[in-house]
Amino acid sequence: ENGQPAASVEAKSPAGDVIGTFTVDKETGVVTFTPTDKSYSGDVVPVKVQGKDTNGTVAETTYTPKITPVVPTAEPATSTDIQGKTQTGTPSFTPGNPAIPMD
Template sequence: PEKSFVGTAPAVTVVREDKNGTKASATYTPTVTPVTPTATPVETTDIQGATQTGKPVFTEGDRRVPMNDDVPATFDDGSTTKSVDGVG
């Protein structure tokens, strides 16, 4: 299926015929369930001026669909680092 497809696809029927002309058929209806990774947030506390770092823990949604750890995690705007106005 397309990479973004989830849900039930239209059914397909497969027909097989043997040497004697006897037919057998079967219907297949695939259903694709979404795989949604999860994340555990991280908070840090320290004195003013100290560099603070934290790395959330990301967990794959299904072991059969591993996460690509070679691609860095990003914020909604596509950046990989973030400063909070007036804070840091």
């Protein structure tokens, strides 16, 4: 951040809106993007990532996630019976991603 090392930085959309956070695990070098705007999909401004070996030699690269939308699907249901009878039918809903539960 501002040229100084940081464990985490804001992630932004190309329009400049904050949409999440980048964090770096200093032990493994794994960069994680955590969204705060869960409705956002699209490009994310790249973040510069830097590593240093024990001799102080620096290596730099960038991390650029692209967020693809998760879209659940639904199957309709119908029922037929006479007037006054309880109608039954169960539409089915499938999450767009098993890791994202549906309400």
